[in-house]
Amino acid sequence: MVKELYQIKQRETALNITDSRVDSVRRKNITKTGCRVYENGCIGIAGVLGEPTEATWEKAEAALSAAVPYPYAPCEGAVRMRELGKITEDRELIAKTELLLETLRKEFPGYVYSNKVYSNEVTTLLKNDLGLCLEDIQRTVTVVIVVKEECSANVYDTVIAWIGREYDLEAVLRTARQILSAHSNPVALPEGRIPVLMRSDMASDILSDYLDVQKLKKGASLLSGKEGEQLFSPEFNLVASRKSDTYSAFFDAEGMTLPDDRLPLIESGILLRGIADKKYASEYEAENTACAGGDYDDVPSLDAESGTVSVKATGTLEQLLGAQDAIYVAMASGGDITPSGDYATPVQTAYLLRGGKLVGKLPELNFRGNIFDLLGKDYLGCSSDRPFDDARLLAVYGELSK
């Protein structure tokens, strides 16, 4: 029998903002532990909030009687620790957030600011009695402020989103000033073909579902049978990544890692491989892409939404666009894709980008395009920077309508 401990510790302070002021402070200190035992090709798991006791391990052993199959070898021998980010003390978090809000109220008085600013430390630990010991510590500060025009009947009108390893107040203010300066200046939707900038996870969310190895191999993906084919633009690259910019642990829930923390899935528009956990890698003779996830007390399984599938950057936004105008999509909620790959979404908030700056707010519009076109002939690239958002941006051409 092999015993394995999977533990996630979260220390968080969240400031809630209501009516443009911090109105509450929330602290969390939660440890979630999964005790796993492997024996005779089966897995037994018991979970506990807090540290495990002997009784937790006994419960995990008892769970073997449910005969949940798991005939895959636990990882062994690897020892690695990665620690990213700086601890942000509560005092600093509160002081900087109050200064942020004071500045916004002064410089942009016509808005109501609300929602949250977080300081987070997430420690993920996986160790077993085969010598595996992997530990990842991620520290982040996340700002997600929803903004409502005082004179608007909307629920909210735009968002200021920023993420960093430490609280860089000037960077948050730069983002906020770009958005809010443009927001107060309505402009018309430009005529003609113009690049549209969308969060890069629009593409990675859709493609990670298509790249599920089981779906690929069983004909249940739009990309089934197309390995090795040029499907998208030569500029388009999709990777499984556990590098620091994904804000995810460097190992997956099964202890798998990637060489140099990154593995290409689609390279120069050509489908190289699907995504697989240990089960799928074994059943479909596929390469393991370190994409297993699940809750702390789950049997690990492929988690296509783990955020580790991402579009590889092709240059800064300035390099991608040159002197062209573009439309930056700040809020696009509710879109979806049909089985044949036709993607459509209402765009609730968008801004006109000119000369590298957001210069005006566009009317609500609709965006659509087929995924093979958006990432193919209509694909310009993916930004390495995050100038207006907490996400990197895809530059694509698509069909726009009012």
Added chain:
Amino acid sequence: MLNFPKDLYADVRIEEVTETVLSYENGKLRQNKESVTAGAFLRVYDGKRWYYCATTELSQMQRELDALAAMAQPNSEILTDPVVRRFQVNRDSILRFGYTDLRRIPNGEKRALVEDYLPLLEEVEEITVSKARYEDKHSLRHFVSSLGADITYDYQHAGLLLGYSITAGDGPFYNSQRLYAQTFEELKGKHEKLRAGIATDLDYAKNAIPVEPGIYTCVLAPEVAGVFAHESFGHKSEADFMLGSETMRREWAIGTKVGWEGLNIMDSGIPAGSGYCPYDDEGTKATETYLIKNGILMGRLHSASTAAALDEEPTGNARAMDFGFEPMVRMTATYIGGGSDTFEELLKGAEGGIYIPDYNHGSGMSTFTIAPTRAYRIRDGKIAEPLRVSVISGNVMETLHKIDGATAQTELNSSAFGGCGKMEQFPLRVSDGGPYLRVREINVQ
């Protein structure tokens, strides 16, 4: 027994949850999880700021409460604070599931139930990947406050999901059949219903053609009308979105005409189902809140804080997803009242339009969106060929005026899977429903 701090308001919510998760992939067991977790959320309020703590160390609640109190500023006038004055002091215990408690069902019976349904997924050769999932959840919530409130209530549900990819037509089609129940027995014997649903999906996957994007009259099934009410109007009724905005308060003044004269929308935590919430997470008792009555704005959803800010009364809508979060204004069961039409009459008035029987997801701000799972053309007063639609959308304030028909028949839909998302808190269990509803000038893509 907790010692509440002097000259401050404080409350504590303790939640004990027992869950079972069984999952199968292509007919084979992948997970069999039984878990019991407990945690507490503590709040302290000094009249200016709230201090919160989420903890799993229940034996240390007094220490946590004292630590929060140390951060706050004692306020001898706290009992006259407008928020505190709105907190109800209820003492009640509502335990509904004694004999049907899902915790009494042996794990083997739950496995047998799922395995009894698995063959349905093998009957259709076009199903290339399948997943089955059983989930049950029993929760016991206990709320106490420094004012003397002491409330305990339980809630439980069980659900079965059969999900599948159908490889047919011009692309793989994914959908699922779902069952919701509050007792284990209710999940049994639904084979024909599930089989019929799978057959409908197979026909759709084989025959659906792309829709021509444009503006259409749509007839929404009760499940879709429910999510339409939730997304199009429910979120706009959550009073926390109105704080700080005189414009929104003015435009949303009670008595304003906001929709079709036949339109009634209500929210209530009283009906059984996934929106059941007899007391909210501040101890306010559930009531039925008319949001719209005969097209006129009648009310909105409140916590004690938002009620105080708008000089109104709490409605029992301060809810938290679980013990890790503070309550915020959320819906419970949101539904549209019935009209006087028949389904056939609605179809006759929607020639060339689109019938939407179910949905994948929805969202709601000023523009609401619904992504249908399936859609059909309406022709000659009947449901005709299947259509592939990515998303339907419309402006909330305009669309409510464009409803022009509703059936007398209504349904309230509950779910054991998913729920409502608002900011960081997803999923919160809710339910929604209504009649079949006809809505004109919907943007279809």
